[in-house]
Amino acid sequence: MATVSPPSAEADVPAGERGATRVADRVVAKIAARAAREALREAAPGAPGDAHATVTVAHRDVHPPFGEARLRIAVELSYPAPIGARCGLVRRHVAERVRALAGMTVAEVAVQVERLNSPLLTDRERVR
Template sequence: MAAVHRAAPPAAAADVPAGERGATRVADRVVAKIAARAAREALRGASPQDPTDAHATVTVHRRADRENLGEARLRITVELGYPSDIGGQCRVVRRQVAEQVGVLADMTVAEVVVEVERLHAPLLERGGRERVR
């Protein structure tokens, strides 16, 4: 009967120095998807009757040390209903995006810029758009 060689069990994470453990790096496009989803959820909660769209353009800055793998600076473009509390909706988006990217991507979020790309006026009963001056 042949002898069976078994590899030694892997060392516990605490036994391996932090610099040698490796790291998970989240791709920029994944961070962008997390940010866009968080923005849509924030806007849906702020104004459920208004269809919204959010796009995320993400710039991720990585640090050299292994303890802090990334710092994100995010720019989110949104479409909002009008009239509405635009500043309030932007605050909710900033807060939700920073929180979700921080938790799901394990990144420090240094900045979230929310840009309002378009405002949607409500539809009138006769099917047209209300004109605002």
């Protein structure tokens, strides 16, 4: 014997009046930081140490479905390396992952190189 459940109350409420889903800035920051680390590991698989990324998010709810994000990412890179190419890779990968996982429009991804790490230099030496 099959039972039929009554129609849900949700079906009676028009889509525009049901509410909205908002992705928290800290969630977007975690997605972006992880994507930046993925991109840096992919670019330099044998590089010593773990890729580091610090992310700040400016979030606006102007574009459907989940808003628009402007991201600022600070990274540490191994040196010598093609810095511009690595920053471009991070920028593209982060934008793609935030779009895919958070459903947000990514208006800007600014990548700042916070530190260059060189395995050739000791702690006392400095690059000028």
